[in-house]
Amino acid sequence: MDTEETVGTAETEETEETEEFLLPRSHAANERLHALIPGGAHTYAKGDDQYPEHLAPVISHGHGAHVWDIDGNRYIEYGSGLRSASLGHAHPRVNEAVRRELDRGSNFVRPSILEVEAAERFLATVPTAEMVKFAKNGSDATTAAVRLARAATGRPRVAICADHPFFSTDDWFIGTTPMSAGIPAATTDLTLTFPYGDLAATEQLLNRHQNEVACLILEPATHTEPPPGYLAGLRELADRHGCVLIFDEMITGFRWSEAGAQGLYGVVPDLSTFGKALGNGFAVSALAGRRDLMERGGLRHSRDRVFLLSTTHGAETHSLAAAMAVQTTYVEEGITAQLHALGARLAVGVREAAASMDVGDHVVVRGRASNLVYATLDENRQPSQQYRTLFLRQLLAGGVLAPSFVVSSALDDADIDRTVDVVAQACAVYRKALDAADPTPWLAGRPVKPVFRRLA
Known part of the structure; x- marks a missing residue:
């Protein structure tokens, strides 16, 4: 995990069960975050309680549809910035608009x-x-x-x-x-x-x-x-x-x-x-x-x-310049249509992958193509935080950071295809957990938690 070219641990043909996926540097950084920042993040939806235990990546940087964590892993990212970075990270047109304002005061x-x-x-x-x-x-x-x-x-x-x-x-x-x-x-x-x-x-x-x-x-x-x-x-x-x-x-x-x-x-x-x-x-x-x-x-x-x-x-002028560039890009490049096309391709692929592993009734993609979310259902087809944890663990190990399947326009067909492959591997593990009627052996810790809850 020492180069930025690494994509999770799923570069081999073996399933993620054969090699434990660990994020030691991210884990240490999360401890530092909690020591200084209430909740360990500035948005509750980004908290490490939203991810499997000890598997909440701390991000180093991002470009386009990819982000790198401080452990050196590269991920295909969905739901970028809680849906904010819809053009992808460090978009050149937006960056250039901001850069023009940097020397002009803010x-x-x-x-x-x-x-x-x-x-x-x-x-x-x-x-x-x-x-x-x-x-x-x-x-x-x-x-x-x-x-x-x-x-x-x-x-x-x-x-x-x-x-x-x-x-x-x-x-x-x-x-x-x-x-x-x-x-x-x-x-x-x-x-x-x-x-x-x-x-x-x-x-x-x-x-x-x-x-x-x-x-x-x-x-x-x-x-x-x-x-x-x-x-x-x-x-x-x-x-x-x-x-x-x-x-x-x-x-x-x-x-x-x-x-x-x-x-x-x-x-x-x-x-x-x-x-x-x-x-x-x-x-x-x-x-x-x-x-x-x-x-x-x-x-x-x-x-x-x-x-x-x-x-x-x-x-503040830098953000207004960014907003103007975003709107111009959306209109001139037809970004909304791109988001719908990418999301539609992803939705079809995920549904086919889930069906092929006989979990199509349990890993369910929902929403408009440009704003896809997914549900993780148990053996009784009820929403399950445990099965969500299992699914997230497998995605992370495969190099996909996906609290949702909300796309950015920076994704390409190869990213979508790679995501579908990782989803298929995750669904194979999901099927094993369903057959056992107990996902616990695949969690390696506490389940993820809902954001809105009375007690920490």
């Missing part, structure tokens, strides 16, 4: 001309929005949208889609999760939930809390497509009940279309939030929407002022 006492250029570029890419304001992370953008909705409607309650896993690190959302420590019940009580795809249940909620709900916030799509007429029906419900409709497009933005899910499905929200793919790994997010709402956070109105977004680094 933060001034007045707005940079780059701020208006970035706004113009964004609104040209997402023409359903009329104004935009940039920030650094998705949580700030979604919380600003909620605050704006409350100010515009004068209502206290927020209705979130119960079937979508994450909206914000702020109290209005985190208070609804098992990790609610430190959040007053009075805050959590103001957040309601509605089921995705069920207009009748949502209308019942709005009727039950008549004139109390400021907004409906949801991801317009996730691993399932919206039922026919659902988003349009939600739009009508929001209008009829005087609610603000907010689309969280952190994931769907660019992966569904360059104009987001709202551009693909033709339903325009009042407000929408973007991030992740927007900067290809650089820190930038956006709140966009109707002019009359967005102006409430501005200076050209006579109503009470709304403290919308005001961040020291919100318009």
